Amino acid sequence: MTEKPVDDVTFTIDGQEITVPKGTLMIRAAEQLGIIIPRFCDHPLLDPVGACRQCVVEVEGLPKPMMACTTTVMPDKAVKTHATSDMAKKAQEGTLEFLLINHPLDCPMCDKGGECPLQDQALAHGSNTSRFIDQKRRYDKPVAVSEQILLDRERCVLCARCTRFSDQISGDPFIELFERGALEQVAIYEDEPYESYFSGNVIQICPVGALTSTSYRFKARPFDVVTTPSVCDHCSAGCTLTVQSRRGEIQRQLARTNMAVNEAWNCDKGRFGFTHLTAPTRVTEPKLREGDDLVTATWTQALRTSVAAISAAKDAGPGRIAVLTGSRLADEDAYAASKYARTVLGTDDVDHRTRFAPSTERDELVAVLGRDTASYAEVEAAPIIVVAGLDAEEEVPILHLRLRKAWRNRTARIVVVGPDLGTLDELAWRHLPTAVGGEAAVLRALSGDGVLNGPGSEVAAALGEVESPVVLVGERAGAGSITAASLLTDAVGGSLAYVPRRAGARGAMQAGLTAGTLPGGRRLDAADDRAAVEAVWATELPEEPGRDLHAILTDAAAGRIDVLHLIGVDLARDAASVELARAALTKVKTVIVQDLAWNDTVREFADVVLPVSGRQERAGTATNWEGRAQRFSRAIDGPDLVQDDWEILLQLAAILGQDLGFNDLEALRAEVDRLGVRDEPHAMPAAAADAKLEDGEAAGEGFDVVARPLLLDNGTMLTGATDLLATAREPVVVVASSDAAELDVSDGDRVELTGGGGALTLPVRVTTNLQPGTVVVPTNAADQPAGVLADRDGNLRVTLTKVAAEQPTGEHSQEVA
Amino acid sequence: MELPPVLVTTLTFVILALLVWVLLSRTVLGRGFSVPLRNMFRPVETSQYPEKPRPVAPRFHGRHQLNRYADGLEKCIGCELCAWACPADAIYVQGADNTVEARYSPGERYAEDYQINYNRCILCGLCIEACPTRALTMTHEYEFSADQRSKLVYTKDQLIAGVPPGGDETPHTDRQVKERGLNYYGGLAVTPPTLHGGTYRPAGAAPASRAAQVVPTGDLPISDEQPTDPATVGGPTRRDPGRDR
Numbered sequence A: 001m002t003e004k005p006v007d008d009v010t011f012t013i014d015g016q017e018i019t020v021p022k023g024t025l026m027i028r029a030a031e032q033l034g035i036i037i038p039r040f041c042d043h044p045l046l047d048p049v050g051a052c053r054q055c056v057v058e059v060e061g062l063p064k065p066m067m068a069c070t071t072t073v074m075p076d077k078a079v080k081t082h083a084t085s086d087m088a089k090k091a092q093e094g095t096l097e098f099l100l101i102n103h104p105l106d107c108p109m110c111d112k113g114g115e116c117p118l119q120d121q122a123l124a125h126g127s128n129t130s131r132f133i134d135q136k137r138r139y140d141k142p143v144a145v146s147e148q149i150l151l152d153r154e155r156c157v158l159c160a161r162c163t164r165f166s167d168q169i170s171g172d173p174f175i176e177l178f179e180r181g182a183l184e185q186v187a188i189y190e191d192e193p194y195e196s197y198f199s200g201n202v203i204q205i206c207p208v209g210a211l212t213s214t215s216y217r218f219k220a221r222p223f224d225v226v227t228t229p230s231v232c233d234h235c236s237a238g239c240t241l242t243v244q245s246r247r248g249e250i251q252r253q254l255a256r257t258n259m260a261v262n263e264a265w266n267c268d269k270g271r272f273g274f275t276h277l278t279a280p281t282r283v284t285e286p287k288l289r290e291g292d293d294l295v296t297a298t299w300t301q302a303l304r305t306s307v308a309a310i311s312a313a314k315d316a317g318p319g320r321i322a323v324l325t326g327s328r329l330a331d332e333d334a335y336a337a338s339k340y341a342r343t344v345l346g347t348d349d350v351d352h353r354t355r356f357a358p359s360t361e362r363d364e365l366v367a368v369l370g371r372d373t374a375s376y377a378e379v380e381a382a383p384i385i386v387v388a389g390l391d392a393e394e395e396v397p398i399l400h401l402r403l404r405k406a407w408r409n410r411t412a413r414i415v416v417v418g419p420d421l422g423t424l425d426e427l428a429w430r431h432l433p434t435a436v437g438g439e440a441a442v443l444r445a446l447s448g449d450g451v452l453n454g455p456g457s458e459v460a461a462a463l464g465e466v467e468s469p470v471v472l473v474g475e476r477a478g479a480g481s482i483t484a485a486s487l488l489t490d491a492v493g494g495s496l497a498y499v500p501r502r503a504g505a506r507g508a509m510q511a512g513l514t515a516g517t518l519p520g521g522r523r524l525d526a527a528d529d530r531a532a533v534e535a536v537w538a539t540e541l542p543e544e545p546g547r548d549l550h551a552i553l554t555d556a557a558a559g560r561i562d563v564l565h566l567i568g569v570d571l572a573r574d575a576a577s578v579e580l581a582r583a584a585l586t587k588v589k590t591v592i593v594q595d596l597a598w599n600d601t602v603r604e605f606a607d608v609v610l611p612v613s614g615r616q617e618r619a620g621t622a623t624n625w626e627g628r629a630q631r632f633s634r635a636i637d638g639p640d641l642v643q644d645d646w647e648i649l650l651q652l653a654a655i656l657g658q659d660l661g662f663n664d665l666e667a668l669r670a671e672v673d674r675l676g677v678r679d680e681p682h683a684m685p686a687a688a689a690d691a692k693l694e695d696g697e698a699a700g701e702g703f704d705v706v707a708r709p710l711l712l713d714n715g716t717m718l719t720g721a722t723d724l725l726a727t728a729r730e731p732v733v734v735v736a737s738s739d740a741a742e743l744d745v746s747d748g749d750r751v752e753l754t755g756g757g758g759a760l761t762l763p764v765r766v767t768t769n770l771q772p773g774t775v776v777v778p779t780n781a782a783d784q785p786a787g788v789l790a791d792r793d794g795n796l797r798v799t800l801t802k803v804a805a806e807q808p809t810g811e812h813s814q815e816v817a
Numbered sequence B: 001m002e003l004p005p006v007l008v009t010t011l012t013f014v015i016l017a018l019l020v021w022v023l024l025s026r027t028v029l030g031r032g033f034s035v036p037l038r039n040m041f042r043p044v045e046t047s048q049y050p051e052k053p054r055p056v057a058p059r060f061h062g063r064h065q066l067n068r069y070a071d072g073l074e075k076c077i078g079c080e081l082c083a084w085a086c087p088a089d090a091i092y093v094q095g096a097d098n099t100v101e102a103r104y105s106p107g108e109r110y111a112e113d114y115q116i117n118y119n120r121c122i123l124c125g126l127c128i129e130a131c132p133t134r135a136l137t138m139t140h141e142y143e144f145s146a147d148q149r150s151k152l153v154y155t156k157d158q159l160i161a162g163v164p165p166g167g168d169e170t171p172h173t174d175r176q177v178k179e180r181g182l183n184y185y186g187g188l189a190v191t192p193p194t195l196h197g198g199t200y201r202p203a204g205a206a207p208a209s210r211a212a213q214v215v216p217t218g219d220l221p222i223s224d225e226q227p228t229d230p231a232t233v234g235g236p237t238r239r240d241p242g243r244d245r
């Protein structure tokens, strides 16, 4: 079938002919020809509005001047811009003169000065003089729209970019245009603070200095910053960023346009969350434990102490060392850690997760690597998106924006599977509630293997009708969910993605940082995989798959492990069972920690502390949830004594008399390339037959807990970001309305949650979007992480007790059962 | 032959004058003596530097000075335009917020740090042309020499002018400024912040945040009278008090 370009329109701009699809805006067509029409309100990712009247062009044959940003192309018309039309030029000059009438022109103290579209366009397209002689409009300035955004209403040109962004893109329409005429102004609603995880974007798209950030305020000018492209390390979205530093200190981070990933946006965590690198909590020197204190040591001493402990543990027999990595590592570090554990330490006891994953997950993660993963583009185009065990706004915010875009532009139907609707309440088309961990059963039922209730069968019917739906499975989805999701996409078509939260998770999976897996989607128990890796590594691999995190911690707590080598993981806070983790860390002889910050693990348990460089202080590669690898480069120098994680492993290996086989990143990457990925991907494991379809009340006493991370919490990578943290959401325990009625609690009441491992007191928020018998607790936003509630197996089951409100006068809250 | 006495006298003088001229201009000794002789009749050129420095041309480009208003507030707002204009990259400015409790300059911004590196400066004066507040001017001081390069990096305390009589050392508080009848946050006929019938939530939720420090709180009264525009409070300071160190 040949496609006839019936839908193309041919016309001329400034005498140059161009053919574009029908419906294209004139301003976009002009851009294709390299003709730049001045504009303020127009933004390619926002709906056209025609608010600023700057983009005037003349269209031959039409009596009126036209706005290039709202007018679609017309066949055979001759469009003339300011370059060829006196009328357009005069109109543009007039608009600029009007804009500047009420503009304070305080460029010298304006943060936008030097990168201001109004300055630039006034220079390029404005007239030299103004005829305005009266008193300008004056407002109090600045006003705080939120803790991180200041608004200067005098400078606003009423382009409505910010209000359209919060309405159309982020969906937090707290910022709006009020009043009319000369007094029209951007403002927030009286009782609703501007609360958004994406608020930093309005600063970046404001074409004037009306919205500025508190953290960058007056810090630098565009000409004195060094700009380095980078990739965000806060979540697996993999947003491309621009890091701007002055005299070796990061001043600000901006979203770098990458239409395939973050478009032109990023979230506030990525934008403002860089202060941990210079915070007082940063680990800057190697330390060794002497009694209760950590004392400064030289690198030689620290490395030798580590090696002595490792050698002793190796001599004591197999299985006495384990390597646990968090998921913040760059891909190169993950690979180095994987090789280091297997070849130097001779162990397969590695894990990159902090949760206690079901045993089937290992094979699922390997199989996921071999499949085509859904991409942002597929999410955007999908007619139905099934989301299980994932709260994208809190975990992978840019994915949330894509879900929202799909929902808004293409009316994608979003189906949430899981106990909790979370922040998708506005977008969700159907919620298929399950008990905690029951996602797999519903996913399987959707693919035809099980019984469904009303909404479930609606979803199943809809899935049968559409092409290429997308299934997104998050970390919290229960055992067997990835397999179930793959069965679903096999049955109805479309694509699947496993969306872990943290930035290095996918890289760790690819590097084989899970016991029983090997780099490149390989498995330790497959002979051909072992042979392939052994050939490149020139070593014998351990035969038996190693232990996962839960087994490692249990054995460590029982004294069966001597050395825990932790690379970027704060077990004492983040582990699924804090109690077990602390018991393990107390019991093992030596805890070697490579980390950025003085976290609980470092302070209380580390015997050797090795300082490492942060994302902006080094080069590397990051792979996001899509499996898209992106390079980042060094933007600033770290503290003098820090080293990259992979360099440290290289040195430890060298002192232990082994060669990791690479001395720089290039060689390391070449080795990863040589290893490649497995030709024929491993299949998903067979669906576990025992996954039961549960959507009724959970049995027994108490509540099942969904431990859900909040974007802005007590994570050590947000240390020092005061303004950012001031916009964090309040940590609450979310309780289903029927349970709340039974417990006689309402919004704001404080309840004590008591679980197998400990207790936690939090205010209540009541919702109807939650499976009864379940509560949602923030992982790390309250004084104590949710992991304190878990028993040693990571089971999260709690009882709720109402706590009396704090006495207005007293400092201590009295507990009344 | 008897020569007339007048002629004899004249000839004698002519011969003597010729002899003197030959002696002074044609002999080594004479040429040497002629120099002091000639200079005895010239004005004295010796200057008593460094005891008595000579005045320089009125628009001479010497060391920079950061000026103050009559009340002592700094004129520099830390805008970095001078640093931007400098062809030698000799200026470093770090801006910061004026807060309600510590105000250094009118408006929102002041120079927390200001340095000129006289190892680099070519005294071209482009910076003072760029300065929008006439904060930066150049004095007549030209004595730049030091035995260490670092001593040629002049810091703000070396560059800033002394507090004029009657003024106060910075920082001032906004209350002091108000008492002078000034309001540096757009005090001129402020259009009421109509907010759809509401008020802005003060940024007090996190007292440690910057927003809470820089946003003026409501407790400062806004005067109805037309306050003087800050730019007219004491014109550009042209005095040249030299370094008051």
Ligand code: SF4
Binding pocket: A103, A104, A105, A106, A107, A108, A110, A111, A112, A113, A114, A116, A117, A118, A119, A155, A207, A208, A209, A210
């Ligand atoms: S928004 Fe632009 S034109 Fe307006 S004061 Fe700021 S820099 Fe100057």
Ligand code: SF4
Binding pocket: A232, A233, A234, A235, A236, A237, A238, A239, A262, A266, A267, A268, A269, A270, A271, A396, A397, A398, A399
């Ligand atoms: S969405 Fe994730 S990757 Fe993107 S800026 Fe935010 S934290 Fe960083």
Ligand code: SF4
Binding pocket: B085, B086, B087, B088, B089, B090, B091, B116, B120, B121, B122, B123, B124, B125, B126, B127, B128
């Ligand atoms: S006088 Fe010229 S070289 Fe010296 S600081 Fe000013 S602009 Fe730079």
Ligand code: SF4
Binding pocket: A108, B075, B076, B077, B078, B079, B080, B081, B082, B083, B093, B111, B130, B131, B132, B133, B134, B135, B136
């Ligand atoms: S001296 Fe003038 S140009 Fe330089 S920062 Fe201060 S106000 Fe700006």
Ligand code: FES
Binding pocket: A038, A039, A040, A041, A042, A049, A050, A051, A052, A053, A054, A055, A056, A067, A068, A069, A070
């Ligand atoms: S850009 Fe066209 S009206 Fe604003």
